[in-house]
Amino acid sequence: MVKNTDNQRINDEKPMNPSILDERLSALDPSPAQLQKLLDEVGRRLAAFVETIDRQPAQAADYFDPQASWLRESIPETPSAPGEVLDFIFGQVIPFAFNPASPGYLAHVPGGGLFSSALGELIAATVNRYTGVWAAAPAAVEMETQLLRWLAELMGLPRGSLGLLTSGASMSTLIALVAAREEYLGEHLLKGTVYYSSEAHHMVAKAARVAGIAGRNLRPIQVDGRFRLRADLLEETVRQDREQGLLPFFVCGTAGTVNTGAIDPLAKIAAVAAKHELWFHIDGAYGAAFRMVPELQSLFKGMERADSLAMDPHKGLFLAYGTGALLMPDMANLRRAFSASAAYMPAFQESEEHLDFCELSPELSREWRGLRLWLPFKLHGVAAFRHALAEKRRLAVQAWQRLSREPDVEMAAPPELSLFAFRQRFQGINREEENRRNQVLLRRINAPRRIMLTGTEVGGRYFLRICILQLRTHEAILNEGLELILEALAEARNSF
Structure with missing residues (x-):
């Protein structure tokens, strides 16, 4: 969950287990017992990440502070507590980014998140x-x-x-x-x-x-x-x-x-x-x-x-x-x-x-x-991959059909797979201004951070892109995203 505090930090709603691995790993080759404890700590944090992924923002790269004090940290000559290091990675590095693991990530070409691959x-x-x-x-x-x-x-x-x-x-x-x-x-x-x-x-x-x-x-x-x-x-x-x-x-x-x-x-x-x-x-x-x-x-x-x-x-x-x-x-x-x-x-x-x-x-x-x-x-089994890909194609067609019913929405082309581009048309303005308004539309859709779309140009005209290929993108988040898109389209009609 994004908390827009003065420090613009991103914190998980669920507190971590208070137990942390404090034993320093001064040796480059940890003992089997140390290795198991370290794996347990990493696994606990990864499990918490996956458990809360549907509540995490689809993108939060703009919350990163390029002047953060840790960027000026000196070379670490002595070992740090593994628990503290893992807390730093999961709390101060991983959140400040596009989130391709999020079910709301409909930008670029997503795909990652298969834990068995990891x-x-x-x-x-x-x-x-x-x-x-x-x-x-x-x-x-x-x-x-x-x-x-x-x-x-x-x-x-x-x-x-x-x-x-x-x-x-x-x-x-x-x-x-x-x-x-x-x-x-x-x-x-x-x-x-x-x-x-x-x-x-x-x-x-x-x-x-x-x-x-x-x-x-x-x-x-x-x-x-x-x-x-x-x-x-x-x-x-x-x-x-x-x-x-x-x-x-x-x-x-x-x-x-x-x-x-x-x-x-x-x-x-x-x-x-x-x-x-x-x-x-x-x-x-x-x-x-x-x-x-x-x-x-x-x-x-x-x-x-x-x-x-x-x-x-x-x-x-x-x-x-x-x-x-x-x-x-x-x-x-x-x-x-x-x-x-x-x-x-x-x-x-x-x-x-x-x-x-x-x-x-x-x-x-x-x-x-x-x-x-x-x-x-x-x-x-390969059948599981086939079913997942078929689902992404079905969701893309569903989204395209819904947006096609909006009278001022133009589609570049129907989705052959799981990707399509659309734009909002406006009467009585030149192409440059219409492109600018569609860029504003994209920012409005992405502002709540529940979903993330990207834009592109096709024939000199600015389009918004939806690409449904995230493993965790299912019908519920797509419907939520469509509501955000429809609200932004309505707001644009009233604003302009």
Whole structure:
């Protein structure tokens, strides 16, 4: 609960258990008894956090004091009481932020909060298995490989497809783009051209720049009335570039854009890519996981023809930030781009059945990422994820239908998945003033801090975005959020 005191501190309504761990941990390797007590203390605070999550604000970053005295604290040469340190983390650091764990967090693309995933990460970090090379932890690498096989199957990729886990879609797309560059361009780097929707995530252009593609050779392709890449313009642009002596080599389709949730015509893009010998990459960071819902699979026709697919389990599969996946039917493309060896390294695998992840990306050091999702899949079953995703889609459609009944509300497009954008129209004013009023509308909706929406621009017009993908977002909080939105719309009508 937010208490707007002079110090603007955020405190939980429920007091903590008075018992705290006072024994200092002067040794870097605590005894088993100390370790158990510390885990108990952390677990108690995490349980209290989860128990009160529905009463916590959806965002409180603006309560943070950048002049707080603790920011000037000197280097701690001696140990502090663990209980005091944990109280500080949970009381003075965690609250002052956007709260993606909140059921009212409908901003950006949420997803995190799956505690079974956190358990997997805790186990992996404690036992500290090195999974960059198969020989160093063969069972752990095989477990992660098994997870990748499951993901590829769930995404409808050809039998035998695998991939690797990354920090997120930005890194996945960069890795795919470098592999495509090595496959298609050779020494002709400055002639390579990259194609993507004008609604694509900015990380596509960023990855191209990092991969050494000249900015003048980046081609955002115009979209149709539903904000989907126009395959006819893609093909026309590719032909024009070839006639100019350039080397088209990479096209990215999007399965769920961040502005409107649009899904590009993947099958048509795949046909253009095959015809003109382009690497076909799909950015499915937000939307690809929805393919797991049977009634939504037709939206992703053409995904099975991708040369590479980026998806983010830390979005659509509810993991904490930091887990992406790059899935591919042909792992040899990654090995050609990233293989490197040294005398001090363990022997690498020559078999295609066993993966050395360090041979597939720029990373040599990497954590054991696979347990973060393998454990939840095993503990909950994949059906639980399907049901949760179907619920988020249903709630988004429900919200869209309700707001569509307001005569002065304009929708950018119907929700294909769980995201849509809307704005309030006003008569007799210019676009700049209408944009300003919708920005005011967003602030009014977010002011109570029960829900959090974000804004964006579509065609120069300011829209508000609703993205329903938080694990804990259910019908009750959505209805509460809709009431807040409707009240803010009414207030705007009266104010303006």
